Amino acid sequence: MKAITLAQHEPSKIAYTEVPSRILKPGEVRVLIKAAALNHRDEWCRKGLYPNLTEGTVMGSDGAGIITEIGEGVDSNYLSREVIINPALNWGQNQKVQSSSFEILGMPRNGTLAESVIVPSDRIHQKPAHLSWEEAAALPLAGLTAYRALNYQGNLVKGENLLVTGFGGGVAQFAAQFGIALGANVYISSSSNQKIKKGLELGAKAGFNYMDHNWTNQALEETGGFDLIIDSAAGDSFNHLLNVIKPGGKIVFFGATLGNPSKLEARKIFWNQIKLIGTTMGSDQDFLEMLELVETYQIKPIIDSVYSFDSAVEAFDRMRDGEQLGKIVLKP
Numbered sequence: 001m002k003a004i005t006l007a008q009h010e011p012s013k014i015a016y017t018e019v020p021s022r023i024l025k026p027g028e029v030r031v032l033i034k035a036a037a038l039n040h041r042d043e044w045c046r047k048g049l050y051p052n053l054t055e056g057t058v059m060g061s062d063g064a065g066i067i068t069e070i071g072e073g074v075d076s077n078y079l080s081r082e083v084i085i086n087p088a089l090n091w092g093q094n095q096k097v098q099s100s101s102f103e104i105l106g107m108p109r110n111g112t113l114a115e116s117v118i119v120p121s122d123r124i125h126q127k128p129a130h131l132s133w134e135e136a137a138a139l140p141l142a143g144l145t146a147y148r149a150l151n152y153q154g155n156l157v158k159g160e161n162l163l164v165t166g167f168g169g170g171v172a173q174f175a176a177q178f179g180i181a182l183g184a185n186v187y188i189s190s191s192s193n194q195k196i197k198k199g200l201e202l203g204a205k206a207g208f209n210y211m212d213h214n215w216t217n218q219a220l221e222e223t224g225g226f227d228l229i230i231d232s233a234a235g236d237s238f239n240h241l242l243n244v245i246k247p248g249g250k251i252v253f254f255g256a257t258l259g260n261p262s263k264l265e266a267r268k269i270f271w272n273q274i275k276l277i278g279t280t281m282g283s284d285q286d287f288l289e290m291l292e293l294v295e296t297y298q299i300k301p302i303i304d305s306v307y308s309f310d311s312a313v314e315a316f317d318r319m320r321d322g323e324q325l326g327k328i329v330l331k332p
């Protein structure tokens with residue numbers, strides 16, 4: 001079958017190539033991929049900046065498709081089901097933190113950027129009926145991360161002021177959409193006024209351009225500060241967040257796109273009783289709750305663009321350059 005693999009020797013670091021497909025083990029299913037989606041993780045892998053990189057691995061964590069084959073012990077009702085895949089493997093039983101054998105589909109295990117993918121049958125969920133294949137593929141990893149960040153970690157309460165930074169990001173858009181559905185006053189930041197405009201159309205109360213040095217003052221004036229901030233940029237701009245979080249507020253972060261902050265204003269954190277909370281993807285319970293929220297509020301992922309597998313390099317470059325507004329989808 002054809003797939004997109006990690007190929008560090010290629011100038012683009014990825015290859016659209018023929019790969020062998022293997023026989024199913026007991027408990028596994030084969031999903032014929034109708035659509036797959038990129039996450040920033042795929043770009044980190046391409047850049048060689050992710051642990052456990054294995055040359056030749058099929059990339060991609062997000063996918064939706066149809067079950068075409070089942071392994072021994074899997075209920076035959078699974079055959080022909082339209083499904084999405086939970087890419088978080090082996091979370092374990094502890095809702096607080098993943099187990100040491102936690103793994104994400106698409107590195108080092110073969111992922112979704114292929115004509116088909118093999119996964120354990122317990123990673124399979126019915127595709128939400130209101131979503132197209134492209135929208136369904138866009139949901140799993142980013143939706144799960146956003147849901148856990150807001151709910152389990154952020155404990156968002158209706159009527160609170162929520163700031164989601166970098167609205168152009170895949171996870172950020174879900175965080176904003178989920179926050180709006182849950183009745184929070186949602187504010188966004190972005191480097192792009194066009195992306196802010198899209199956020200306002202979706203129901204955000206206001207947006208701030210973080211390229212403007214005065215954005216924190218403007219945000220404080222307009223909102224009085226935030227109860228919860230969801231961030232994945234980190235870097236030195238993390239200190240700006242300490243200026244706009246309310247005393248007693250929480251900053252939940254799941255990434256460090258800008259790297260580590262070179263300094264952190266410790267006094268501001270302890271004096272104002274600010275909670276800094278790390279989060280990563282989510283448990284099986286978080287995934288089920290996220291799906292329920294998406295179905296209850298008929299939430300639809302924002303799709304930036306759809307590429308065919310043979311244009312994967314273009315799709316990856318778009319993510320690398322941060323040009324996207326929404327999820328970048330790839331189809332076989």
Ligand SMILES: NC(=O)c1ccc[n+]([C@@H]2O[C@H](COP(=O)([O-])OP(=O)(O)OC[C@H]3O[C@@H](n4cnc5c(N)ncnc54)[C@H](OP(=O)(O)O)[C@@H]3O)[C@@H](O)[C@H]2O)c1
Nearest residue numbers: 040166167168169170171190191232233254255257280281
């Ligand atoms: N721990 C986890 O489970 C987990 C899960 C998913 C993602 N992540 C990590 O989280 C990060 C985002 O992932 P993603 O897939 O959502 O990425 P993405 O779709 O590529 O989005 C990246 C976004 O970051 C924003 N950004 C850049 N500089 C910023 C700044 N100074 N302040 C605020 N925002 C800034 C940009 O937003 P604008 O275009 O609006 O300016 C950009 O669109 C990545 O580092 C990724 O590896 C971690």
